Amino acid sequence: MANLNILLQNFIEYLQLEKNCSQYTIVNYEHDICEFFMFMNEQSIDSLNNVSYQDARLYLTKLYEKRYAKKSVARKISSLRSFFKFLLRETHVQSNPFSQVSLPKLEKRLPEFFYEEEMEILFQSIDTSTPAGLRDLAILELMYATGIRVSECSGIELTDLDEYNSVLLVRGKGNKERYVPFGHFAMQSLQNYINNGRNQLMKNQKHTYLFVNQKGTPLTARGIRYIFNKLIEKAGNSQHIHPHMIRHSFATHLLNNGADLRAVQELLGHSQLSSTQVYTHVTKEQLQKVYLAHHPRA
Structure with a gap:
């Protein structure tokens, strides 16, 4: 052994x-x-x-x-x-006994996502009169603006934000880095949180992580999931929901509005295009709805 x-x-x-x-x-x-x-x-x-x-x-x-x-x-x-x-x-064995073993066929599940109206309800449900509320809105806006994973969000440092060019440096799976742009709404929420919320939450802590908890220490991926679940409850949505749906929504809404598949692949940090193609199934469903709603002989 x-x-x-x-x-x-x-x-x-x-x-x-x-x-x-x-x-x-x-x-x-x-x-x-x-x-x-x-x-x-x-x-x-x-x-x-x-x-x-x-x-x-x-x-x-x-x-x-x-x-x-x-x-x-x-x-x-x-x-x-x-x-x-x-x-x-490495010549430690003479054959690979698992090379011919068939993998079980997996059910192809379509990614769950929020419709644009549902995202708006989520944004509106956040109370921004507190430092924690400013932080929560900044998290949601940034995740929706960039499609980053929860684990990537928790690892963001202040120096990763290029506010002048509205670009975020993201450290993804396998420590692979990518740059992702973000829009006006995310920028406004981030600046509001950094200027009016983060310092109050920091207490006497000293570190450069962007998102912090009530103790002033870096917010973990688990902490972000907890915040997200609370937002869902407050928005009155009782269905089974997970934070990764924000990432799914990001990709789906981009493709629904005509974005190039390879561009979305780059933004998501997928090494294989096949990982991104799963979202085209969702957009085909959207195209079918549009067709049935607007074609005169549908």
């Missing part, structure tokens, strides 16, 4: 240094591979080189028996496929 742990550590270093994966991704890889090591122990497989295609198929069956969601099963098999691919490259 010691040898397995050394190989796993080598793989993690490869993910960190060569693939530049995020810590979240690395933790998932490590968990999935360690789970497979336990399976190897149960099956008395003493070496990764002795893992066969039949063993890989058996492992897939075991995952289904544990009632994992299809998405989780697909991720675990994908993790092991990548692990063995790395081992094959």
Whole structure:
């Protein structure tokens, strides 16, 4: 088992240094591979080189028996496929037993988003008479203006804002950086928060993070989700909602209004165009509504 742990550590270093994966991704890889090591122990497989295609198929069956969601099963098999691919490259194994294992077909779920009228209700529901309210409006305006993730929002520092050019430096997944423009509404809310809200919330804390909590310390992604849930409750919306819907809304509204798909890909920080194309399904639904509403023989 010691040898397995050394190989796993080598793989993690490869993910960190060569693939530049995020810590979240690395933790998932490590968990999935360690789970497979336990399976190897149960099956008395003493070496990764002795893992066969039949063993890989058996492992897939075991995952289904544990009632994992299809998405989780697909991720675990994908993790092991990548692990063995790395081992094959480093000549630690002679074959990749997971290369031919079929991943479960995932249901294609359309991204949930807010309609423009619903976004307006959210904006109007925020009480901006308090420093916290100014902060909450600035968060919502900036997330909707840029389509950034909650984790990206929590990591913004004051120096990341270029107020003169209305551009934000965003540090995304795998520490990849991108510049995203934002508009007048976001700029106005940010300036109001920085000038009239942030200093009061900071108390005696000293740091450069843009968004802070009531104690003056940097606001975490979890803290932003909590704020968002409170906004939803206040706006009187009872459906199941998550902050990522702001990002979905950003992409959907851009495409509905004629934005180029590749431009939206850049703004979202997607490395693959296929990740952005999911939003075209939503816009096709919008186009159908327009067609049915306006075509004389629809």
